[in-house]
Amino acid sequence: xxxxxxxxxxxxxxxxxxxxxxxxxxxxxxxxxxxxxxxxxxxxxxxxxxxxxxxxxxxxxxxxxxxxxxxxxxxxxxxxxxxxxxxxxxxxxxxxxxxxxxxxxxxxxxxxxxxxxxxxxxxxxxxxxxxxxxxxxxxxxxxxxxxxxxxxxxxxxxxxxxxxxxxxxxxxxxxxxxxxxxxxxxxxxxxxxxxxxxxxxxxxxxxxxxxxxxxxxxxxxxxxxxxxxxxxxxxxxxxxxxxxxxxxxxxxxxxxxxxxxxxxxxxxxxxxxxxxxxxxxxxxxxxxx
Amino acid sequence: xxxxxxxxxxxxxxxxxxxxxxxxxxxxxxxxxxxxxxxxxxxxxxxxxxxxxxxxxxxxxxxxxxxxxxxxxxxxxxxxxxxxxxxxxxxxxxxxxxxxxxxxxxxxxxxxxxxxxxxxxxxxxxxxxxxxxxxxxxxxxxxxxxxxxxxxxxxxxxxxxxxxxxxxxxxxxxxxxxxxxxxxxxxxxxxxxxxxxxxxxxxxxxxxxxxxxxxxxxxxxxxxxxxxxxxxxxxxxxxxxxxxxxxxxxxxxxxxxxxxxxxxxxxxxxxxxxxxxxxxxxxxxxxxx
DNA sequence: TAGCAGTTAGAATTTTTATTTCACTAGTTG
DNA sequence: CAACTAGTGAAATAAAAATTCTAACTGCTA
Numbered sequence: 085x086x087x088x089x090x091x092x093x094x095x096x097x098x099x100x101x102x103x104x105x106x107x108x109x110x111x112x113x114x115x116x117x118x119x120x121x122x123x124x125x126x127x128x129x130x131x132x133x134x135x136x137x138x139x140x141x142x143x144x145x146x147x148x149x150x151x152x153x154x155x156x157x158x159x160x161x162x163x164x165x166x167x168x169x170x171x172x173x174x175x176x177x178x179x180x181x182x183x184x185x186x187x188x189x190x191x192x193x194x195x196x197x198x199x200x201x202x203x204x205x206x207x208x209x210x211x212x213x214x215x216x217x218x219x220x221x222x223x224x225x226x227x228x229x230x231x232x233x234x235x236x237x238x239x240x241x242x243x244x245x246x247x248x249x250x251x252x253x254x255x256x257x258x259x260x261x262x263x264x265x266x267x268x269x270x271x272x273x274x275x276x277x278x279x280x281x282x283x284x285x286x287x288x289x290x291x292x293x294x295x296x297x298x299x300x301x302x303x304x305x306x307x308x309x310x311x312x313x314x315x316x317x318x319x320x321x322x323x324x325x326x327x328x329x330x331x332x333x334x335x336x337x338x339x340x341x342x343x344x345x346x347x348x349x350x351x352x353x354x355x356x357x358x359x360x361x362x363x364x365x366x367x368x369x370x371x372x373x
Numbered sequence: 374x375x376x377x378x379x380x381x382x383x384x385x386x387x388x389x390x391x392x393x394x395x396x397x398x399x400x401x402x403x404x405x406x407x408x409x410x411x412x413x414x415x416x417x418x419x420x421x422x423x424x425x426x427x428x429x430x431x432x433x434x435x436x437x438x439x440x441x442x443x444x445x446x447x448x449x450x451x452x453x454x455x456x457x458x459x460x461x462x463x464x465x466x467x468x469x470x471x472x473x474x475x476x477x478x479x480x481x482x483x484x485x486x487x488x489x490x491x492x493x494x495x496x497x498x499x500x501x502x503x504x505x506x507x508x509x510x511x512x513x514x515x516x517x518x519x520x521x522x523x524x525x526x527x528x529x530x531x532x533x534x535x536x537x538x539x540x541x542x543x544x545x546x547x548x549x550x551x552x553x554x555x556x557x558x559x560x561x562x563x564x565x566x567x568x569x570x571x572x573x574x575x576x577x578x579x580x581x582x583x584x585x586x587x588x589x590x591x592x593x594x595x596x597x598x599x600x601x602x603x604x605x606x607x608x609x610x611x612x613x614x615x616x617x618x619x620x621x622x623x624x625x626x627x628x629x630x631x632x633x634x635x636x637x638x639x640x641x642x643x644x645x646x647x648x649x650x651x652x653x654x655x656x657x658x659x660x661x662x
Numbered sequence: 663t664a665g666c667a668g669t670t671a672g673a674a675t676t677t678t679t680a681t682t683t684c685a686c687t688a689g690t691t692g
Numbered sequence: 693c694a695a696c697t698a699g700t701g702a703a704a705t706a707a708a709a710a711t712t713c714t715a716a717c718t719g720c721t722a
Contacts, residue, residue: 114700133421148681223494229489352637
């Protein structure tokens with residue numbers, strides 16, 4: 085069956101249906117058309133604003149291929165298909181009364197009343213952005229460098245973080261392993277948390293993550309690790325936190341909070357930064373030799 | 374003094390300056406040019422998307438008049454001026470190619486060389502902020518609402534996300550339980566992933582989270598879930614992702630990426646928003662009774 | 663009311679853009 | 693392995709859009 089034959093029927097009338105069509109038929113498209121498909125899905129703005137030649141160049145394809153693509157999906161030609169993208173842009177583009185819209189939005193978000201999912205999401209996104217800004221200004225350069233040194237100097241890194249902190253802990257373990265650092269996640273599967281933590285020796289590093297209300301198990305592990313003379317980095321929300329006192333290095337993270345619900349964005353961002361910095365550091369030292 | 378003479382100098386470099394110029398010189402323009410000026414100020418979108426002929430017709434003027442207008446303000450021709458409007462549209466339109474932008478951003482930030490941990494962290498924080506901004510503009514209202522409905526309507530929610538996606542999955546499971554929704558994390562402990570997933574019935578919901586390179590196990594679970602006729606929400610990075618096709622609802626999330634290392638910020642923010650929106654929804658219905 | 667500067671509409675031209683065609687490649691089938 | 697087929701790139705062609713040009717119009721002044 086040729087592409088031409090495939091084309092016959094469809095010709096989507098809205099961008100959404102076109103998107104659906106593309107996704108559905110993606111597999112059966114030829115390599116070049118798949119290339120176009122990908123670009124089309126990811127750069128609708130270009131489709132609306134640029135000429136065929138430009139689009140073609142950007143997907144590394146001949147202009148004629150774009151035309152073929154359009155015909156495959158039932159359009160007269162590429163221009164015909166472009167109309168859809170232009171329409172889409174018009175309907176969702178900030179119209180001249182943009183300012184008015186912003187005003188309405190913030191009013192809406194501020195009032196406790198109507199809370200459509202979208203409002204919630206915007207509120208979260210905004211709070212998280214604030215939290216990240218705060219992170220940038222509050223974490224001290226020296227602390228980051230020390231943390232990287234501690235990771236680099238450790239034989240292995242053990243990570244503990246339960247309940248709400250678990251995602252951060254699991255991310256940290258995953259990422260460290262990916263940059264070839266031995267990392268063990270103390271996850272307490274089968275109630276073996278205490279047992280898992282006895283593995284720590286004085287050459288290891290424990291990264292403990294805990295926020296209010298601090299999980300008792302995490303606090304305990306920090307305590308017993310201290311006795312084994314391993315080093316400890318704490319990621320927590322206050323210097324007074326029960327895991328802070330016993331730690332060699334404390335990162336105090338204020339994460340976003342929207343109506344009771346705490347976020348993890350800033351903590352995760354810190355975790356990422358530590359791992360990547362460590363990776364860069366290793367690379368540098370490697371080259372240094 | 375002729376219009377031609379007036380033209381000499383200017384040629385505004387940004388839309389804002391052009392707008393200023395137009396307003397300032399409006400009085401001294403000829404009637405036809407005033408007509409164009411009015412239209413230009415009020416319909417910037419048309420200027421970006423339409424051809425001269427269309428614009429001309431809409432301001433009830435000859436195409437050549439538009440060209441004269443552009444020259445009056447110091448441009449080579451009308452096309453030249455149109456570029457401005459296109460640019461403007463690109464920068465302030467919800468840009469799906471934020472992914473590209475984020476990538477460029479980090480490439481740029483990285484090229485500088487100096488890679489102190491603090492620089493890394495700032496880079497991450499900034500990329501994450503971009504990703505969150507993008508999230509705000511790219512996730513559609515209707516999709517969020519549908520997702521909340523699906524969660525509300527499900528007997529139980531099963532969540533799968535492996536490797537890099539695991540933190541998001543574990544957070545979702547944790548948070549859903551906290552708002553009293555039955556949630557099971559398919560974590561594959563003891564290699565029981567397949568067994569865990571057979572628990573799903575047609576009244577349940579599966580939330581699958583997977584990013585490139587898509588974990589084979591996740592793809593499999595989505596497939597078998599489909600067969601069991603349960604509903605599926607996918608959180609993934611492309612409509613072409615292997616878990617997208619079988620899903621009832623797809624969230625396409627472009628997370629920040631700094632030198633190979635993908636972030637999870639946007640995905641987590643979406644997860645949070647879903648859970649909290651669900652909680653609000655429950656509360657509202659509860660009060661309704 | 664003749665003459666003039668500035669403006670305009672519309673046709674003519676040039677340039678750009680889209681589409682079609684064709685020749686070539688690689689892969690498949692009998 | 694020959695004959696086909698789908699897919700592709702590149703050049704040729706067609707279409708369209710933008711720009712320029714010219715003749716005619718407007719309102720003003722002498």
